[in-house]
Amino acid sequence: MKTKATFYHAGCPVCVEAEQQLARAIDPARFEVEVVHLGTAKNRVAEAEKRGVKSVPALVIGDAPLHINFGAPLSALK
């Protein structure tokens, strides 16, 4: 079974670069990558927060939130 990897972003330039560089580099044979734009999918901000996301862009692999560079704090998306 593939491990779920969720890439949360908000469309910012830092987010887009991280998505292009990192989200696409994840091994598709082992991971199921979902890209979530929290600016448009505001109903998923609470989910991201619950999973430990403090800022975007962030990649949550399994239970571990990884914050990549810094685009915007999660609080700015509420």
Added chain:
Amino acid sequence: MKTKATFYHAGCPVCVEAEQQLARAIDPARFEVEVVHLGTAKNRVAEAEKRGVKSVPALVIGDAPLHINFGAPLSALK
């Protein structure tokens, strides 16, 4: 030809977690991942700095430095 991806770290707990979660998730079919411990390979700190690394852990894919969470500033490793 595979794209080179370099994961710079310093052995800190944040670094180790990022390595386990992220560096191992990179697609080995498309990327050649090298893990560099800057605490022991001090001669490569200048290289990391030149590639835009400000803190560890960081992953440099091609020309893009991606800082993941925050373990230590690069200045602490000089």
